[in-house]
Amino acid sequence: MADDTTTEAEEEAAATARLEVAVRAAEAALIEFEIAVETFRIEVENFSRLHEQRLGPYYSRLEELDALIAEAVAARTGDPEDERRAREARAAVAPMPGIADLFHGWLDSDGFSPEAYAMLTQQPVQQPPRVRPSDEARKLYRELVRKCHPDLAVDQNERDRRDVFVSRVNQAYARGDEDALRVLADEWERGPRGEEPAWERQDELYARLEWLAERKDLLADAAAALEDSAVGSMLRMAGDDPDGMLEEIAEGLRQRVAEREAELVLLRGDGAE
Template sequence: MNSEIICQITEEEWEFKQKDVELNNLETQLAQAELELATFRGELDSFQARYICAIGSRYFELDEIEAEIAEIEAQQNPDDQAAQKKAQQAKAQAKESKKAAGNQRDLKKTPSRFKPTESLKKLYRQIAKRIHPDLALNDQERVRYQKLMAKANQAYQTGDEIGLQSILRQCKKVGDNEKGEIEINKLARIIRKITQIQERLSAVKREKAEIRNSSLYQLKTKVEKAEGSGIDLLAEMARVLDHQIQMAIAKLEQMRLKGNGNIVS
């Protein structure tokens, strides 16, 4: 009888140890996956800022001029529904371009590329492993982890190593508070965490696939490929837009000289 109990306890402990090792490995995988996703996003955000600075502001300028031209043409042809519709669409496009360009159009320097250091990556990885929201034991803990991870993501993308160090210290305090907690069924808790991590790993994979399929990422890939051949694709696109802007300005000035430039806002 006693030997059966000992055998049963040994089997449970063995399963617990196996699952604990599996959980630890998955936590490491998840931390790395989150790091890669955060880096992925940081690089794309950095490229978007460069694109907006080089191209977005020019599109905004061109769309503004074309909206003004369309408005003049609509005034010249008040009964032409197509001209009226074109003017409305051009105005909406200019508004959208302005929103997309944002404050970047006023920047004098091109935004820097996102290049996280190894120490920055290490800090982020440690934080993701300690306080990933999917590892929370309850809703209250999940909310706390989410807030800390949001701060960590912001610090990582801005290269704030001191900020990440501060967050990591908070993570350690969180861990210390949890050491005294008593689990009624530790094995069930570990199995639940394993399932949660596996689900999150799948979600991260999907998120990365969605980013890769986005038009912005595909443009980023083209630009980087061109850079490998010594071609500045963004600069070439900017030159084309500059030419289009000059042509549009010339057309607008010609229309104004003819006395048709009184625009009703």
């Protein structure tokens, strides 16, 4: 009888050990997936901000030139239809203010802008120098997140601590700040160590696996939304050189601006704007 009891206990322990291995593998896979989603999210955000910063002035200039050209045509012809087009073109230059304009760039449709958040948390405001951080920054980021990821903790207080820390890591990575990432890595190594979860029952492990599966589904939805967005689609087309794509678009816009300016000069006849 004792042998049977021992055998059952050993089998249960072995089954629990196998489940724990499965949980650890699922955690590692989930973290890798989340790192991939987060790096892409940061690239989407950086691309969007740099697109506005670098290309916004060209688009604004083109709108102004379109209005000036339409007004020059209307002044020359006096045609009511040309005058209507001129009014529409001028109205497009100064649209009704949106949320971001009303709050002076502090707030947009997604909440506080990165610049506003940085100011509120007394962090330096820095534009990302490039869409995709350097290979070294990517390496440092991945290694650090693998160690400090909140999904590695079960205790809520430890998860909260890790959430705050990972937020700082994400901000440093978004700026491509290799030095800041190294400082954070050193801070993590010198900081407190949360306790590793001790799984005692199979039902705890099954619950953990279910939670990990739900978390993966949420991440998959977030990844799909990013990829289907306008900026996400542009990034996929850009391949390995999103900054090159921005420069290529900028060159095309510069040419369009030059063409519109030349057209305006011809319409006015005197070279004045």
